[in-house]
């Protein structure tokens with residue numbers, strides 16, 4: 344359902360993704376691993392249309408994300424087209440990114456009301472269900488500054504789910520948290536993985552979490568996939584030398 348087709352992304356002269364090809368099937372849970380700077384976050388940001396490709400095309404369910412089809416030609420996508428198509432994709436960031444001036448329920452209902460056009464009562468009902476899922480039913484009227492980092496991140500997960508995404512992108516979602524707050528957030532995500540069929544792309548250093556939720560691991564180096572496979576194989580018997588070195592370093596942390 345997601346296809347990177349010969350994607351090049353560069354910042355100035357720095358080529359971050361180098362003619363990258365890969366596919367992710369609907370319902371897959373893919374963990375992206377690789378050294379710092381290997382392009383993992385860039386892949387998620389391209390999917391979220393926060394960045395533009397320099398070359399190549401990204402497809403979602405056979406529809407181009409980066410381009411529009413005009414007759415038999417692909418032309419760069421307009422802002423309007425991008426806004427429509429990216430509704431299907433949700434992202435949770437390292438730094439929560441909640442709206443500071445809105446309370447919890449407003450944070451969760453803002454996009455469903457203003458982007459999807461849901462009526463307020465329906466959006467609030469759905470938000471309450473999601474707050475229960477993430478264990479924060481008692482925090483409806485709290486503002487982000489009144490919440491711990493772990494609670495803010497659970498609100499951010501509820502906010503992403505409120506858009507009913509087909510694809511959920513998780514970018515180092517526990518990296519900014521105090522260690523004692525990590526487990527609750529990962530448990531919420533394990534639950535999302537267990538109870539939905541949302542396609543997930545996950546960037547994380549939490550290897551046990553990656554093993555628990557993903558069915559596939561892709562190892563990136565210098566903007567290319569150097570090895571991929573199921574988590575049990577990649578984590579216990581990697582073949583590629585770069586994967587071996589990377590995992591040794593991560594597991595020693």
Ligand SMILES: Nc1ncnc2c1ncn2[C@@H]1O[C@H](COP(=O)(O)OP(=O)(O)OP(=O)(O)O)[C@@H](O)[C@H]1O
Pocket residue numbers: 354359377378379380381382383384385386
């Ligand atoms: N907006 C930008 N402008 C310039 N360079 C950028 C920008 N965004 C990313 N880069 C560079 O692109 C490269 C890939 O970054 P990216 O964040 O995708 O890597 P990563 O694999 O996610 O790394 P990490 O594990 O450290 O988060 C890095 O060298 C980074 O400095």
